[in-house]
Amino acid sequence: MDAIESPCILVCSIDEMTGYCFGCGRTRAEIGAWLAMTPSERRAVMEALPARLDSIERKPRRETRRARLARERAGKAG
Numbered sequence: 001m002d003a004i005e006s007p008c009i010l011v012c013s014i015d016e017m018t019g020y021c022f023g024c025g026r027t028r029a030e031i032g033a034w035l036a037m038t039p040s041e042r043r044a045v046m047e048a049l050p051a052r053l054d055s056i057e058r059k060p061r062r063e064t065r066r067a068r069l070a071r072e073r074a075g076k077a078g
Contacts, residue, residue, distance in 0.1 A: 004035065005042065007049055011064050015056045022056060023064065025049035 008031075011023025019027050026034070030045055037045070 005046070006034065007046055009064065009066055011066075018052070018056055020052045020056055025052035025056075 007024040007026065009023040011021065013022045014020070014028060015022055021027075021031065024031075026045060026049070030037075034042065
């Protein structure tokens with residue numbers, strides 16, 4: 001079975017203003033339908049994600065796992 005590409009970064013918190021996930025930029029409906037989408041449908045959604053993420057004004061309040069790991073790596077390097 002082929003792996004399905006996903007933009008998920010395990011933040012999974014929806015911005016109430018835009019309806020987009022703070023982490024990946026998808027809507028709840030897109031997240032729920034992701035595995036049922038065709039590869040071309042997933043690519044079309046993924047192409048829209050950078051602009052969606054730029055449209056989110058408020059960032060999540062909690063530190064994401066990715067941000068924490070990057071901060072910890074930077075602390076060890078310096």
